[in-house]
Amino acid sequence: MSEGARELGAASMLYVEDEADARQMVTRMLAMNYPMLEVYVAENGLAALEVYREHKADIVMTDINMPLMDGIRMSREIKEINPAVTIIAVTAHSDTSYLLSAIEIGVHNYVLKPLNYQELFAVLDKVLEQIALKRLVEQQHRRLEENERQLAVAQRIARLGSWQQDLDSGAMSWSEELYRICGVEPGTVTPSPASFLERFVPEDRDLVLKAIWGAGESGLAGPLFCRVLRPDGSFRTVRLEAETIVDTCGIRTVIGTCHDVTELKRAEEQVRTLTGELERRVEQRTSLLQATVSELESFSYFVSHDLRAPVARLEGYCTALLEDCGTCGHADCRRYAERAGLVVQQIKLIMDAFNSLTHLARCTLSIADADLSGIAKTVAGDLAVLHPGREVEFVIAEGLRVNGDPALLKKALEHLLYNAWKFTSKRERARIEFGITEQQGVPVYFVSDNGVGFNMKYADKLFKPFQTIHTPGEFAWNGTGIGLAIVHSIVLRHGGRIWAEGEVGTGATFYFTLAENPESGSYLRQG
Template sequence: MKKVFQVDWDYGLVIGAALLLLLVDLTQAHTPFEQLVVFLPLHTFMEIFALVVACLIFGVGWHAYSEERSGNTILLACAFLCVGLLDFAHTLSYKGMPDFVTPAGPDKGIFFWLAGRLLGAAALLTVSLYPWRPFRRPQSRYCLLVGFLLFTAAIYWVGLYHPAWIPPMLVEGQGLTPTKIGLEYLVITLLLMAALGFFRTRSAQTETRGLLVAASISVLSELCFTLYVNVSDVFNLLGHIYKVMAYALLYRTIFVGSVRAPFIRLAVSRDEIWQEKERAQITLKSIGDAVITADVDGRVENMNDAAEALTGWTLADGAGRPLEQLFPLADDDVATRENPVKRCLRELRVIAIADNARLGAKSGSIVPVEGSAAPVLDRQGRLIGVVLVLRDISQHKQLEAQLRNLNSELEQRVSERTTQLQAANRELEAFSYSVSHDLRAPLRSVNGFSQLLLSHCAETLDDKGRDYLRRILAATQRMGDLIDGLLQLSRLGRGELRSSRCDLSAMARAVADNLRQSAPQRRVEFVIEDDLWADGDRGLLQALLENLLGNAWKFTGHTENARIALGACSVDGRRVYYVRDNGVGFKQEYAHKLFAPFQRLHDDSQFEGSGIGLATVQRIIQRHGGSLWAEGSPGIGAAFYFELPGNRE
């Protein structure tokens, strides 16, 4: 609200001054003062006042300058120092004043006046256009001051020693000459352009608001000096009054920007620092870890509640005392270690606190801790303190001990289970040996004697007897195949995988040739893609292809134009192999039963089998860490997909 009132008051000042000028012009107040002796002291007072204000503008702007301040402040300060010097020459050259090197007169006084006005207007216009930023080089302000002083010296030289060069400015009784009026309007034009520039940037830069008002008052002042016909009439007096007002506004702007504003910013910064300090204090108290700050000598300055709770020391008891006395650290073997704060102060880097550190609390208890000590540096990189952060890891240590106990128990259990598994494997090997030798021997006897009966005694048997013998032979054959399948399935869970790069295409073609030789009367088309490579155990992959292709061969036995395909496709960036046939197929809802041992979806009268083949395939895929699934449709065919790890597109 205060800023809005201040801006409105400034604009009201401009409006009031403009209305006063309009009122004076409407009343045709061109009557001069009756006695010059009355106006001359008033003129001298106003010019000296303006000179003092101009010098104040220079003094404040020049000496309050810093590398962070805008160069525009220095430009205005140097310009108005020279404007003040030109006003001084104008005052001494005014009509009625004693000789100043050469006799005083209207033309001489107006010459110095216009020089000062043009210089001030040009400076304001430059400031309105130039960005408010510091000089690139600090020495630039001295060059600027010397340049303005040289310009002022040149004006003095012309005005004092070559008055004949000055054109007429005022004709007594007639008024101002066109030269004087034209130069005044040039000054007005420059001031209007400056005011427009300040108006456009009034919200971006605080100083431009005051400069806008000062430039506007200066425009009114120059208008007065285009209207007077006598050096002592009311317009001349009003113009000088407006000039003093403009100078005062300029001084206020420079003073506020150079002197008062830094104090205001300092007060704001203090408030912000206080707020940040309060925020930091609250943050410090809310941190769960113990935080202790110390000075460059390692003496405690501050600590949070967590630090007091961890050590038993309060801030009142510990402030100013060395950190190593309040927070002694030791190793697991209670050997005192170098305090990390001292090392941090010496090496100026963050020092970690770990490796089973122990902290001695005030009560004498030992607390396992971890944390760090970090140096605090100022903007110049100088050490100003250190921050020590400690975290109580007692619970963590307890959990570690529990975890070690659990790991030990787990290792013991694994060892026991491994022993049990090894015993079970030995029993399984013994069972496999029994199946391979003890069960096969009577089975071979039954099969052999049945074949002998069928060969030598077939004539003595009737048709029913021969049929019984054939059934016995078929049963012994199925039993042999079942035993072979069980042995193969049991061996898959044992033995070490020997992975190598395998050519599945070549292996599949060999299996296909064997199948054709087993039933040369069948006409089956095999479509096997080239360059199907996979990483895996060669023997197991051979068994996998034999079972999958053999399965497809079996279930296409009643299909005309049978077709069996082996290939690969990409599924989500993974390489997936498939074996597809156009055989009898199966219902998809029964797909989960396909890979269970002894599970069959078709009757033995249609397709002979043991129910072990696909279970063997699944065991092989599991040994490799892959995946297997099937898709099928009755009367259309089946497709078996398998993925082997490490084989990607």
């Protein structure tokens, strides 16, 4: 017998023998020849049962004739505890009658007394080999069961049923999940191509045939989307795919999957509906916006062209009045003519302001790397040159660069810094700062001053054109009160936001944000 069997995985044996000498001798021989075999001993049947209950050995080797409980009775009881146990009977020739009952209770191995070790080892080797084989089969079986369970659960979770068809015999099998997808209890329908077809709505059956026989002919079929009609009348949308497998013996089998995608399809449909709805709304809004835009455009055309001519006429008459009638008639004539002329100039300023605001809203931005710190320094320098005799401390943060239209951003900073300059004119130690702070992770630029400030009650008036919250003439007249409206428009065009904080007598701070990558296109141009 091969040494291999003796080296096989560990096993245990309960050896039952009433003769102490024989017991010791055999135990020693076993230990020498079967180092992997764990041997427990007992001196009679009763003691052996005790030991067995504790250790559950794979093999029981037992004498037949023993006091208290003989080998046959003991074997029967052990078989009841563990039917899989292997029992080797050690028996004398005269025990033939016992032997028959031994066979009856499933004792299939025996060695004769007096013990011949050669014979004993031969039997033991065979038994150990059987045990090892049995263990291997059990292991494989367990693995198979595990795989099957895993597959079944996975199929259930994924709602993925499968089927298999032997192309030669036509025999078909379905996975449990396939039954469930079809709305029937697993096993209650005999799987066949015909019963498979019956699961589907009649108009989809041609498609399903393709999935089954298409795979048989070309090797692959699908994906196909079909509708299953359940016995309860409900529908499921499934995705069928199939593939032909040829095994080593040349047997061709089609294996197919049936994926229940009802919920997915429903969600897809919902997304499609929502997208359509969204697109409709966008279209609606766009056309509304376009209508507003074209109205605004015709209005701005009216202001910039049609209004110019009558205003020019008015101006001409004011001049004529002043020149031709200024020295005649009533003493107030000249004064009135002068005032009327000033009013015309104001109207022209307002028209220009309006046009520059509409231009800002419509023009295309030239986006580039804009050096805000550099721009602010230039503007501050220009202010100091233009208005000598003022002592103003400028604090300008270094290295502020953004993506934007440098010319427009310069215009915005000009207005903000000029405002700060103007409203600090009554301060002995004026201080103007341009810097950066942060709000919720967004960079916020600011221009702050220690000038006259403003009442927060009027904060929302600040950025509206032609509005001023200071008395005319209180500070240098800057035209039309359009500066902050221009800044507002420029910031908007850069995808940003602007707001101001101030306190009367303390100063004002103007904050603004700019989008990281502003759109260069004009949002007022019609598509």
